[in-house]
Amino acid sequence: MNQVEEESLYHSLEEEAIVDCLLVEPRSDQVSVSGVWCFDEDIHGKCIKTEDAPYKLGVSDSNLNAECVDTTKLNALDVLPHEVGVENSLAANGVSACDDYLLDIGYVENGSCIDYGSNEGLHVGNCSSESRFPMFHDKGSYGIRNSLTENIRGSKCQSYFIGKTMCDLHYSCNCIFGSSSEAKTVDKFGDFSKSFIYEENKEDNSSPRFAQNGMEVSTICRDVPDQDQDQDHHGGVGSITHKRSRKPTKRYIDESSNLNIRNCKKRREASSVSKVKISKIRRPKIQNEVEPKEKLPTSEISFGKAIQVPFISQAPTECQKDNSPPPIENRVESYSSDDDSETMTKSESGGNPRKHHRLWSVSEVKKLIDGVAHFGVGKWTHIKKLLFSTSVHRTPVDLKDKWRNLLKASRALNGSSRIEDEQKRSQPWRPLPKSILCRVRELASVYPYPREGNSKISKSKFPLARHVSSPARIKGNNNNQVPVV
Template sequence: MDRQEYLRRHSNMKCQQVQVDESFVPVLKDEEMEVEHLLEEHRNDHISMDGSLDSHTTLNGMDDLGLEVLDGILDDVEINDLDGTDAFSGECDKYFLDFDFVDNPEVLGYGLSKGSLLQNSSSESHSSGFSGSSIVGGVSESTKVPFAQPECKNDSPDGTTTYESCDALRNNPSRPSNGDSMYAISLDMKHLLELNNGHPLADGILSFENEKDAVEECQPSALREKRFRKPTKRYIEEFSNLRSKEKVQTSATKNKNSSLSSCDELNVRPKALGKIPGEKYSNENSDVTLHALKVSRGQPKKKKLENDKEPLSSESEDEPKRKDRRKNQKMWTLPEVKKLVDGISEYGIGRWTNIKRFFFSSSTYRTPTDIRDKWRNLLRASSAQKSYDKEAEQNDELALRPLPLDVVHRVRELAKIHPYPRARGSKKSSVSSLGKRNLQRKRCS
């Protein structure tokens, strides 16, 4: 049975791809991690991307070129995976904003000064349920999820081949775009193609090979196939989460299952998936998509901000008793807040979807509602701080207020401009005077 064979092989490949992805890039910034996972599907063709990413992770090569590449790819992925079609209409520059925080030196400085960034990302990748055998990054702890080791019962030679190729790839990061590894991979893909010639599933997979086409026009792939919608309730995931733990412990004879459980391991919020207009990937591939999305969501750039007290409890995640109900809360980063403010000053208060699409397009999380909530909180915070003035700003308030003054000021001004319903229960009678004048863009620093 060709199909069966194909299924098995592809699931094997999936595991190994993930493995390589994990061990290959010692991500420093969470954003890049996210991008990495988003790129996961196109990895076969975009090994050259690894070079860019790698250089980025070294923190010295923040060149615009790499960012542009990243941005392009990200856009592609974003469009393909999330918003469907319309988001791509010539707004590249705005999308580019999404990567501000990547090349924003201030942010970088912050992350570095925090010092635990690397560790954070490492631990996160662990909690993400990826394979625990990480080569880079110095993560030696073994995960609680022993799923899908490279040797996971490859009963077909293709699996071995794939793994070897991946291994070669990992060993030669310096010259990624050519070489045996690439050839091997494409060979493998061709093999798959031969096996599944004519099958829609294969079509879905092999669309990776046409990465360029996908970038330039995402339409075909979007139209490619429509897939059944995923089960979109959180309790479903919780349920599968429980099941997955059992399955992982017993044994993973089927790679598909183990991979799936790994997805469920961290996951959160199926809603984002549910919103996808047309699932263009096959069952198997949708697993990959699912994985990537969930990883990207489950691997927040939580790092910092707000208050440094809570985010530290990222690893207290697996309380045996506490189970779930752990909110999918993700800390808002300072760049995000800045973007939020920018977006509000651009589009006003009511248009959360616009803000989301143009300023947070690279964030799969952060629904418009989330953005609105954040704005609400920001208003509350700023007005609260505004009370006791700038006198105590150098004191313990500093710990309580990680927001820089400039953003606070901007929030305040915006709060003056746009009357947010009942957030400000204060006076503020003279609002409209200086409001409209500053509407365009504020550069207060």
């Protein structure tokens, strides 16, 4: 027993070292990432054509060609369908889709990428244009983009799959090749310390070996029922045919149980309130159609009904996205007073679907004013499409609201400079340049906001100073001056 453990540990360390070697940032001359895994059942039976494998990983091509990964190994990967978000599509395709089924497997840059918390690691679906990994192409097929690190070593059909993404692979293979004769669920959290290794045994069916912790985690993804029930997969405990080098560590058990909880919750949510969630995320969807460039890879996992925003750590992504690129032109023409700092207040605890409050930069305001000058008031969609096409977070409704606010501000400016000074004093963080307000005022005179005269706002809120067409008219404290409509 001890010997077995030692041996296992030895292998683990060895393989881990290999893994470490492989986890360095792929160099263009060393790692080819242009290809995809192709599951070609016709040619090689249940083999993966590794000649199309994207990663050479330091292995010669001949080796790669000689390798084939028995799909039973792949079937050994269990997965929650909704977890990878491929349930509909893959199920729809079924076995017949195996020929053109492509798996785009990403090569992670470092260990931290393989994490349930990482966005890429969970993104499954049609590849979007914004991929960190250049090998992610959208070939019209269903791609599984994952932080899957995979190593093929030697000619003995040894395949090492590291990371939770094997769940994805397994599910895919289940869909493609039917029932799994061997259900080994493997999973991984966090880092490579818990990565497992699949190794093909000569006589036995595949038995997973785990790189370090040596844990078998069939409890995580047990939800996909296996047609073949002749083996005890529950944790593999007590199963003779399954070699397990080590017992799961306490930490692993904790994590897996946590994941289970989360998965269950997610499943419930996905099944019951998926519609609600879809409606809640409507805004990013709308914006993404307009602007794929700034598509959020994190929350944009629209794969059928699978709303999958699983274990994203919202805060970092948010910061990353939001501090990133206000369009360059904005920066250039931006006033010094407001440098596009979109200080958005993150919705508390990440669960609140309320949109972040983004301050309007001066450049944005200017664009809005230009748009209004061009298209007139009310053509918010035109303005949005033509002038705010690069601003994913500004919807036509936002433009409308902003214009309303600008009108209000212009009125205030118009009303009295003293009020403006007070505003400046009270809100020194957002000084709106007077020129802009003046321009708003002019435009307001040209395009009275709602419609000529019949505005509830003008009647209820601003009964006296609705139209600012004659600015000089409203002077001082604006009292009791009947505006001429």
